[in-house]
Amino acid sequence: MNASVRISVSSLRSHKRRFAGTFLAVLLGVAFLAGTLVMGDTLRAGFDTMFGNATSGTDAVVRSANTITTPGESQGVRQPVDTGLVKKIEDTPGVAAAVPDIQGAGQLIGADGDPIGGAGPPTLAGNWIDDPKLNAYRLAEGRAPSKSGEVVVNRGAAEKGDLKIGDTTTLRTPDPVEVTIVGLATFGGEDGMAQVTFTGMTQADAEKYLTAKPGEAASIQVRAGPGTSQQELVDALTPVLPQGIEAITGQESAEENTDMISSQFLTLFTTFLLVFSGIALLVATFSIHNTFAIVVAQRTRENALLRALGASRRQVTVSTLVEASVVAVLASTAGLAGGIGVAAGLQALFPAIGFPFPEGDLVISGWSMLLPLAVGIVVCLGSALLPAVRAGRTAPLAALRETAVDQSGASRPRAVVGGGLGALAVAVTLTGVLVSPSLWLAGSGAVLTLAAFVVLGPVASATAVRVLGSPLDRLRGVTGGLARRNALRSPKRTAATASALMIGVAVVSLFTVFGASLKATMDQTVSRSFAGDVAVSTPSFGAGGSGLSPRLAGAIAERPEVDTAVGLGRGVAEVDGKGRALTVTDPVALQRTFDLGTVRGSMRDLGTDGIAITEKEAGGQHLKTGDTTQLAFTDGEKKTFTIRAVYGRSELAGDYVITRDAWAPHRTQDSDTLIAVSFKDGVSAADGKAAVEKVAAAYGNPEVQTRDEYAQSSAGGIDMMLTLVYALLALAVLIALLGIANTLTLAIHERTRELGLLRAVGQTRAQLRAMVRWESVLVAAFGTVGGLVLGGFLGWVLVEASDGASDSAFAFALPPTQLAVVALVGLAAGALAGLRPARRAARLDVLRAIATE
């Protein structure tokens, strides 16, 4: 064995403990990364199989070729096909069967009166297709619906809503429909397509409730006769189909569905997790670097002796790097095993929390193993590189000198470089935020700010620890004073230890601030634009929910307490070549319950050929009142509209407003997303709300909320996201804590004699433990405060940059309570990290400590 290798192996063997922290940091980071990749692959493969199974009997799908996709939506709105085509298709040679597939939104109400699902995944309803080969759902229990009002629901939805065969409940389509469950269905062998809920009705019911007019379907599912391949079937169908209607093979359709799930859900999901494993690994980099830096410093004498005995610089550097590689490979390999374990655990856990994980074995690809392994090794070796080079530079003479701990920190070049970096960061950020709003500039500024914080850490740590620790002297006497001075000993080391926590806390605060700002923005939007007294809506998120019955607004308006009740529906059309969301409503009533800003022209007589648009859109397309613009609808029809009004504020009303009459010929399933209600003068808020609630109860019982409640519930999704983000960041914070604990353990090893002396002259074990713990808390406090400042600043940058880059105005908010909680958690975490090193230090044998060389 090579000498360098031999030295590093023997050193590793005798100092296993020193690298425990490094080992764990790499292991956790790699496990997170590998777990994410394996789970992503497994889910993707699972969905592939599930769709393959579910739609294997469908050989071709006939549908409209036109879709209109509005900004912010991944799935376009497709025009329906005429069910009259079914006959024509059935007559085509090679076709065994063809059935219309009607699809719409339909949300079931559970046994407890609460709607089922709606928080993300779609809530679907459609016609129950009797030909089992053409139906993606299979009947698992009960029977198919045979008369109006009977439905089959997927088993997952039934379980969630505690519904059984024979139960009667309400289906919001959005008009409430009384339905009786006669059967339960499965999808591709599972209780549902992930958390998507499905209600299958008779074809007559589906046409009645889910389409704008009978004779329309989302698509037509076709089965080939014996001997006809999918492609042959499509080739045979294409000539008989009218203009604008296409046929695709069943396989293509299944792939499209899988892709949709992949791009909408899986990619987002895995990217999200990858970002957080990246943060965890970044934090780990700091901890690992610090450990190696300390170990090398502690080994100065040993390395100097090697150099004096004739070892070259390279040999010393290599021996340190070999040590790092051994740790890296072992930890990364263990991390891979951990990652597979995590994925397997989630696969077992998901079904238990009501998320059907597609069946199948874990998919472990070479890529999902090699990437985390490589990342783990690169992170570990990269972090050890600088300390290793420093080890090589040890002067042989250092062997003769007293080993001194590196006390440098606030060196002038560092202060200058850090200061310059900081100034540059602020300049770039402010330019990107205030002068010429650009996310790219703001992002670069944010990265530079982070770098400046890391570089300036050692310069700031001395002052910061002195200030943060000043109450300690008074509170904890000499124990506190000693803790403070220990933390001050090596500003560089303190800063490096704290940096890991700082990054963790910064990301936590960034999200906290951004979340609070989003909420404040919603609040501001509602209080500025919403002029009504109560809002009626169905709380939903993503593609879920079914909206409100379009008849509800009218019913509410008839109440004597109510002055105006206006429903906002949603339509889509292409304007100026791009898909746009249209607000379909009564423009006159709209103006009474929403503050539209300054309105030029009149909302009064839009009629069936008039449209109102926002100033921003008008400006962008150089339009003014009296001009005309062409709208292309999903049914292929193009119609010219005259701009009768231009209004200032788009926040709740949207950018394009047309009347219900104008939309009616092109409409799909009709629903309102929001009903704004204002009361007559003299009607108390409580009376008015009660009256509205009474009406709403008959329409599927949507939520009736006051302005404040509405603003709060609009922000409900944000809290959910924040909780998830916090859970994911816990790992990064844990790694940072391991770093603090490790640094302390190494420092205690360094100070063995001093601790022995303190014990000899009368420091009790409790006092010694407190001293180590307080040092830990101080380092954590420094990291936490740095992280709060950095995170607060980055949060501000993110909010302002989003404000500049998007249409809506963002409000910036600093949530004091949440940030105080973050600070407390940081400090408590510091105390926790100090527990073990403190216990170990207190166990030191006094005599042996004094005798230690």
Add this chain to the structure above:
Amino acid sequence: MNTATATKSAARVADAVKVYGRGDTAVRALDGVDVTFPAGRFTAIMGPSGSGKSTLMHCAAGLDTLTSGSAFIGDTELGKLDDRRLTLLRRDRIGFVFQAFNLVPTLTVAENITLPLDLAGGRNGRSAGEWTDALIDVVGLRDRLHHRPAELSGGQQQRVAVARAFAGRPDVVFADEPTGNLDSRSGEEVLNLLGRAVRRMDRTVVMVTHDPVAAAHADEVVFLADGRLVDRMESPTADKVLDRMKAFDSKGAPA
């Protein structure tokens, strides 16, 4: 010297046995030692390397525990105390001067001197202030009070250690080779300081040394060899001690 203080013991070990290791590798560092360190006296413990003199001091001072026999500080038997009480006893009733690394590097000179008092929570009040003030003058470091140990010479550091040892007015100060790392002039200063503390301030010092010149500063020297007390010498001089040690070398050290 009056008889009352001469008879009162500051520290004492009775039938002290200390065995390190077990079985074949067992070493009897102390093999039945009986010795009393009278209050108000400066006693030196001498002996060749491996004679057990450091072990005797560590056990008498409560830093180490005896295998059998008993050790007393005043009337308190150390073997009956748990770790906490032992620590408190060290803090309140014993002072230490080690060969090296006597000071906490992060604390100033003044803070190092009052460290035991501060660890006790400063309960001794104002009289402690006057006492340490007087001590600082005796060791002659008033102009260095706010320096860190690293900024002092070895001799100065050792003088600070002496001041710290006496700061809590302990019953007894144990010094373990206090001049071992110093040049002869600095060593002389430290020894004079110890002597002055005993004679002028009525303190008690027990010092382990292998240097006859250092031992000559003591009132009495006890000689240890192979873990046994072999001789005592009143009013030692360097020459007399040296002669006694030479006698050891010729007949006393079979190994």
